[in-house]
Amino acid sequence: xxxxxxxxxxxxxxxxxxxxxxxxxxxxxxxxxxxxxxxxxxxxxxxxxxxxxxxxxxxxxxxxxxxxxxxxxxxxxxxxxxxxxxxxxxxxxxxxxxxxxxxxxxxxxxxxxxxxxxxxxxxxxxxxxxxxxxxxxxxxxxxxxxxxxxxxxxxxxxxxxxxxxxxxxxxxxxxxxxxxxxxxxxxxxxxxxxxxxxxxxxxxxxxxxxxxxxxxxxxxxxxxxxxxxxxxxxxxxxxxxxxxxxxxxxxxxxxxxxxxxxxxxxxxxxxxxxxxxxxxxxxxxxxxxxxxxxxxxxxxxxxxxxxxxxxxxxxxxxxxxxxxxxxx
Numbered sequence: 449x450x451x452x453x454x455x456x457x458x459x460x461x462x463x464x465x466x467x468x469x470x471x472x473x474x475x476x477x478x479x480x481x482x483x484x485x486x487x488x489x490x491x492x493x494x495x496x497x498x499x500x501x502x503x504x505x506x507x508x509x510x511x512x513x514x515x516x517x518x519x520x521x522x523x524x525x526x527x528x529x530x531x532x533x534x535x536x537x538x539x540x541x542x543x544x545x546x547x548x549x550x551x552x553x554x555x556x557x558x559x560x561x562x563x564x565x566x567x568x569x570x571x572x573x574x575x576x577x578x579x580x581x582x583x584x585x586x587x588x589x590x591x592x593x594x595x596x597x598x599x600x601x602x603x604x605x606x607x608x609x610x611x612x613x614x615x616x617x618x619x620x621x622x623x624x625x626x627x628x629x630x631x632x633x634x635x636x637x638x639x640x641x642x643x644x645x646x647x648x649x650x651x652x653x654x655x656x657x658x659x660x661x662x663x664x665x666x667x668x669x670x671x672x673x674x675x676x677x678x679x680x681x682x683x684x685x686x687x688x689x690x691x692x693x694x695x696x697x698x699x700x701x702x703x704x705x706x707x708x709x710x711x712x713x714x715x716x717x718x719x720x721x722x723x724x725x726x727x728x729x730x731x732x733x734x735x736x737x738x739x740x741x742x743x744x745x746x747x748x749x750x751x752x753x754x755x756x757x758x759x760x761x762x763x764x765x766x767x768x769x770x771x772x773x774x775x776x
Contacts, residue, residue, distance in 0.1 A: 472505025
């Protein structure tokens with residue numbers, strides 16, 4: 449896996465990262481031994497850019513940050529080999545939902561929450577700094593400038609190396625960048641989620657901000673392995689996602705059929721084609737497909753070496769107009 453600059457502030461990461469959320473929530477039962485094996489394999493393959501958040505995974509019945517705790521054991525012997533990203537800005541998710549579906553967000557981007565959030569994350573992660581600290585969601589009750597200003601103080605204090613923002617508008621990105629240079633913007637981006645292309649992507653590129661797509665495989669749908677809502681366990685968040693309800697799921701199979709057609713012609717997997725499409729959107733694009741299984745990780749890594757033709761890109765790019773169901 450080659451390394452690339454993420455943004456223009458100096459952070460260098462693997463050209464594809466690993467989203468760690470699913471190791472602790474949203475996609476079925478956690479399996480810590482398998483997750484650790486996946487992290488080991490990621491490092492062997494050169495995938496060194498790890499993504500987590502302060503609210504991924506429940507700790508018992510009364511807390512959050514289980515994914516950071518999971519990573520801490522592995523980071524104890526590998527911290528200097530990876531670029532670690534975590535987040536602040538979501539104060540909590542209903543704990544009963546945290547490992548399953550229907551997450552309920554409570555936003556808090558206050559300076560006090562930012563200061564407390566990094567200390568709690570560093571303690572759970574067992575490290576003295578994170579390489580990239582995202583504002584997970586903008587808190588409408590707190591001026592964005594105040595939130596980013598508080599995050600900038602963490603850079604000065606050495607607790608954070610670089611700042612990022614997640615799921616922002618182009619205007620919000622500009623406002624954040626005016627307070628402190630932003631290294632990356634993380635948003636959902638895939639063959640069936642294209643909303644950031646008109647305004648956010650051009651703004652990020654004008655400002656020298658890197659792009660980090662999450663769910664580049666459409667929450668697994670674009671791999672072609674999901675055919676029914678019955679495929680999901682009770683702790684799988686896709687059970688309540690509009691695009692995965694039975695009627696929409698069936699309608700969206702036409703999208704997967706097109707992806708599979710391209711994949712079959714190239715002798716690769718549908719998910720690899722979908723991920724290669726994301727990589728093809730630019731050298732400043734560093735997707736973070738999530739998995740807790742080494743086999744899927746290996747498939748995702750192989751996609752980074754797949755170059756699609758201009759005709760294939762055009763054919764795949766037209767699929768966004770055929771999506772049925774809202775993103776959330």
